[in-house]
Amino acid sequence: MIPASLPTAGEPAEKTLQRGIDLQRRKRFREAEFCYQTVLRTQPKNAMALNLMGTLAIEAEHHDAAIAYMERAVKLEPNNAIFRNNLGNAYNVTGNVDKARRHLRKAIELDGGLIEALCNLGRSYRSQLEGDIAEGFYRQALAIDGQSVMALAGMGDLLTDIGRPAEAVECFSKALAIDPGHVEALAGMALARRAVKDDPTLPLVLKRLELPTTTDRERVVLHHAAGKMLNDQREYSPAIRHFARAKAISGNDFDIDRHTQLYDSFIDTFDAGFFEARANLGNPSRRPVFIVGMPRSGTTLTEQICASHRDIHGAGELSTIRSLAGELGFDKLDPAIFTKAMAALTAAKAKGLGSKYLDDLKKRNNTVRLVVDKMPHNFELLAFISLILPNARIIHCRRDPMDNCASCFMHNFSEAHGYNADLTKLGQYYRQYDRLMRHWTKVIPLNIHDMPYEETVADFENRARGLIGFLGVEWDDACLRFNETERTVRTPSRWQVRQPIYSSSVERWKLYGDALDPLKAALGPVYPS
Numbered sequence: 051m052i053p054a055s056l057p058t059a060g061e062p063a064e065k066t067l068q069r070g071i072d073l074q075r076r077k078r079f080r081e082a083e084f085c086y087q088t089v090l091r092t093q094p095k096n097a098m099a100l101n102l103m104g105t106l107a108i109e110a111e112h113h114d115a116a117i118a119y120m121e122r123a124v125k126l127e128p129n130n131a132i133f134r135n136n137l138g139n140a141y142n143v144t145g146n147v148d149k150a151r152r153h154l155r156k157a158i159e160l161d162g163g164l165i166e167a168l169c170n171l172g173r174s175y176r177s178q179l180e181g182d183i184a185e186g187f188y189r190q191a192l193a194i195d196g197q198s199v200m201a202l203a204g205m206g207d208l209l210t211d212i213g214r215p216a217e218a219v220e221c222f223s224k225a226l227a228i229d230p231g232h233v234e235a236l237a238g239m240a241l242a243r244r245a246v247k248d249d250p251t252l253p254l255v256l257k258r259l260e261l262p263t264t265t266d267r268e269r270v271v272l273h274h275a276a277g278k279m280l281n282d283q284r285e286y287s288p289a290i291r292h293f294a295r296a297k298a299i300s301g302n303d304f305d306i307d308r309h310t311q312l313y314d315s316f317i318d319t320f321d322a323g324f325f326e327a328r329a330n331l332g333n334p335s336r337r338p339v340f341i342v343g344m345p346r347s348g349t350t351l352t353e354q355i356c357a358s359h360r361d362i363h364g365a366g367e368l369s370t371i372r373s374l375a376g377e378l379g380f381d382k383l384d385p386a387i388f389t390k391a392m393a394a395l396t397a398a399k400a401k402g403l404g405s406k407y408l409d410d411l412k413k414r415n416n417t418v419r420l421v422v423d424k425m426p427h428n429f430e431l432l433a434f435i436s437l438i439l440p441n442a443r444i445i446h447c448r449r450d451p452m453d454n455c456a457s458c459f460m461h462n463f464s465e466a467h468g469y470n471a472d473l474t475k476l477g478q479y480y481r482q483y484d485r486l487m488r489h490w491t492k493v494i495p496l497n498i499h500d501m502p503y504e505e506t507v508a509d510f511e512n513r514a515r516g517l518i519g520f521l522g523v524e525w526d527d528a529c530l531r532f533n534e535t536e537r538t539v540r541t542p543s544r545w546q547v548r549q550p551i552y553s554s555s556v557e558r559w560k561l562y563g564d565a566l567d568p569l570k571a572a573l574g575p576v577y578p579s
Contacts, residue, residue: 056084063089067098077263079106101133108140111267111465116140124153131161139170142177145369155158169204176204178414179366183211193372199225203234206278210242218242224249231258233268237275245279251320252279270296274462281460290565293460295469304468308383312430313486315385319393320433322493329495331397332438333404337411339422339521340371342429343447344483345459348503351449353424354532355514361523363415367425370410375404375434395437404438420521429483432490443521444496446487449503451577452559455480455569477572484576504556570575 052253057066070085083106089099093171104119120137127133153172157167172187185208189203191201206221212436219242223233236258239251256265279287339356341349356365372380379387379397411421428435435442455476463470469479473478491498499520506513514529528534559566570577 056081063096063099067096067102070102070516074106074109077265081108082106094402095126097123100126101130101136104136104140108136108143109265109267113144115223117144120190126221128164129160131167132166132279134160135164135167135170138167138174139377141550142170142192145177147174148421157316157350162193165194165198165201167201168194170196170210171357172204176211178209181208184208185212192411192492197228198233199229199235202228203232203238205459206235206242207239210238215242226254230254231261233271233507237271240275245282246251247469249283251281252276255279260529266299266441270300272301272464274460277460280290286561287565288462289562290562296462296563297459300465300471302339302468303466304471304475304479306469306475308366309469309479310482312385313482315389316430316433316486317489320489320493324393325433325436325493327365328437328439330396331395332436332440333401333408334441335439336441336443336522337419337421338439338442339409339420339445340428340435341422341426341445342432343426343457344449344454344480344488345426346461347426347447347449347454347462348501348506349424349447350428351503351532352501352517353422355517355529356420356445356521358528358532358534359417359518359523359526360528361526362521363418363421363425364412365414365421368410368423369425370407370430371425371431371435373421373445374406374414374438375431377403378434380395380431392433392437400438401509407439409458419523429490430486432494432496436494436496441494444498445501445517445520446491446498447501447503450557450559451477451480451484451573452570453503453557454557455573456562456566459569473566473569474572477516477569477574477576480573481576507556 057069061069066085066089069542071080071084073079083103083321086099086106087101090103093099101123105125107113107119116138117137120133120140123133124130124137131237134157137149138157141147141153143151154167155176157164158171161167168187168191172184172191175181175184175187185205187372188201188205188208191198192205195201202221202225206218206225209215209218209221219239221241221502222235222242224556225232226239229235232253236251236255240255249387255272258474259269259272273292277289277292277296280286281294300530339362341352341356343349353366354362356362375381377380378391381389381510411423413419422543429446435444455473458467458470459473459476461470469475497520499517501513501517511530515525518525528576
């Protein structure tokens, strides 16, 4: 017997698609997919069904599949603004900014009142730290509909990024007055300010968690929001339980053994002799500065100090180096592909790759003397950077391993940070990071400057002066007032870098008692008791 929610034989395609849309709104995704596939079996070129399959794939975070479905829909109906918007959003999610903007601008050209497209364009510019442009698109959306929860939440996130928390809270408050269960607004409110006792947002988060229609992806976001607010209220035991629940739901299957093998291959291949034999490769520019280390190790603070200098631009976390390394096979599962390509790298290819990176920096800022790339995980690619940009400067941020890993665990990183889903794997990953960085400092011919977090907060001015001196520019007193610098910050530390220097994050892990014992055990010799 066919359930009443599913299509019957001979039902018109339009009715079946509407049935699927209703099911999708109620988060009954498998039944919605059945409806869309029912239509596609008889009408494989039904553009609406293809578009809707793409939206389901986005929900499931199957981004490549989403783009494939939506590309087919747009090809069939190129003047459909909604299809263009959905495809642009899919490209936004995957970080393909140029394609995202092309489709989103076309959507607005076709329908200037399409709020979703305006918000998605705002999100695209926000992702590239172009806050002024992003704000313009959100304001256009709110001018069309001041009650748009999507626009209010998006504007709130942007205002948090650019250091206007009071305005951000106002946006989130308006959004939650309209829709008290809006997940993005709840999460945004949690991050925009420090929660106080009896904070009214926390009950809304807990209520939303109880709803059976809340998806796992939403639960991950909400548990992190609850944990953050309870942390603010110094309720550390329930806070860590919410963080642990978020990680358990995410269910990431990070392969620590494969990562260990990757680092083994780097250490075996990239020794001092490897670099001595390739001393004259790459583009000699001294413009690039890379901040590397574990996330939550002080990388955002360090970038903010640098970016406060009149001659330095902070570009945020750029994916450019990883993309260029992909040309040599870094993105392949077999580490031998990359190490062999590195060994065979010609002078012309190395210089070309370095020049490509510099061209990308010019697009972001073509005037100042130095540009800082704060992608922490570029620590994996210091050998590659050494060959293509031999005069680049490296700033290595370090932090107490327990504090560093505990802070990682309490943040909702993207799926690319799979090691963060489990305290044991997190500790094991930290050990591999530490092992690789110790190797690099022995063999890499790059200039590397250590920036220990605890010493930075204890002796801030001397550490800041040492940092700026390492970069080879004259001292600028603005670096001591880093919290006053107006720029877009998109990392989890965006709230902290708006505050004066503080030391309350040192030895913070001790507040959580034995809940972090698995982490301590996994760190092993990196953190002796």
